[in-house]
Amino acid sequence: MNEANGYYDPITYQVTQQEEGWTVKAVLDRKLKLSKRMRVRLKTVENGITLNGEACYLSKPVRAGDVVAIRMEQETSDDILPQDIPLHILYEDEQLLVVSKPAGLIVHPTSGHYLNTLANGVVYYWQAKGEKYRFRPIHRLDQDTSGVLAIAKNAYAHQMVSEQLKKGTVDKLYHAIVFGCPDPAEGTVNAPIDRNPENPHERIVIECGAHAITHYSTERVFIDAALVKVRLETGRTHQIRVHMKYIGHSIIGDQFYGIARPNESREERHQWIGRQALHASLLAFDHPISGERLVLEAPLPQDMSELITRLEQLDETER
Structure with a gap:
């Protein structure tokens, strides 16, 4: 990163023979995928948009080999206090x-x-x-x-x-440990979600809610519990927690969307983990500059692994 003069390194695109005759604006729109809002913003920045290193009109035609570039001013989050917190x-x-x-x-x-x-x-x-x-x-x-x-x-x-x-081209995969064994073992929950009119902090499935789709598949089955993999097609607030509750398989440890009247054994399992047993295990998307597909994964954390171990031990005891 070159932070000289308060700017980041420019993001560039070299015009091909097929694009000769396009305008600078067309290159920004079609190749750099610049939003109208950002294009307007960059026009207020000194040399925010350049053609071969020089400021230009967006209507200027380009030739093969020309380089269209954008550069952005440095920004900081001055309203966020720095604090030494370990990052993985x-x-x-x-x-x-x-x-x-x-x-x-x-x-x-x-x-x-x-x-x-x-x-x-x-x-x-x-x-x-x-x-x-x-x-x-x-x-x-x-x-x-x-x-x-x-x-x-x-x-x-x-x-x-x-x-x-x-x-919808970003892949988001989660793992959850839920009560009961979903039947069918894999399926799709297509149910709209919105705020609960009686509790604005809670989301519920409601006919007038926002479109929400969750896909799930069962990976492991225990006694009255299962490890499920979940893929989100939409991204509503608390979507997985709400949808799993909706189909009768609330997430273990979820004190907000958990079962309303747990029996003794389920109540005990709620205490086996100090939070909802939900983990974002994979995120995949195209890199904003190179276009390369990035696939980022995080293994199950210790508390969910320990919960699985306890469920395995319970299986052995009750067999």
Whole structure:
């Protein structure tokens, strides 16, 4: 990263023979996939958009071999206090930082909760390396959900991956340990989700809600429990937790969306893990610059592995 003069390294595209005669705007739109909002923003930046290193009109035609470039000003998250929090980094380059978030860690500071978040740790990490970025999570994980989380280092990278999320080309796989054994063993939950009118903090399946689709498949079966793999087609708040409850297989340890009247054995299992047994195990998307498919994985954390061990031991005892 070249931080000279308060700018990041430019992002470039070299015009091909097939694109000769296009305008600079066409290259920005079709090849760099620049949003209208970002294009307008870059026009206010000195040399934010250049052709062969020089400022240009967007209507200017290009020739084969020309280089269209954009450059962005450095940004920082001055409203986030740096805090030394250990990070488990899965991948990092000049565009992205991908971490494995532990359970119990909130992603972003909220009103009255300014410290002990992932954002505090990431800002500290960047400052310690002498780097300047703004904290831009591409997606979110609940406080008590662990696993893969991607952070963009600039507005362009954030836009490019966010567009993939909207198009449904990002693969998001989770593992959950649920009560009961789903029947059928694999299937799709297509049920709209919205806030509970009686409790704004809770989401429920409701006819007038937002479109929500969850695919699941059972990987292991225990006595009155199962390890399931879940793939999200949409990304509604608390979607997996709400959908699994909806089909009668709430996640073990989920005190908010858990079973309403657990029997004694289920109540005991709720205490075997200190949070919902839900883990974002895989995130895959196209790199915002190279287009290469990135596949980032995080193994099951210790508390979920220990829960599986206890369920295995219970199986052996009750056989």
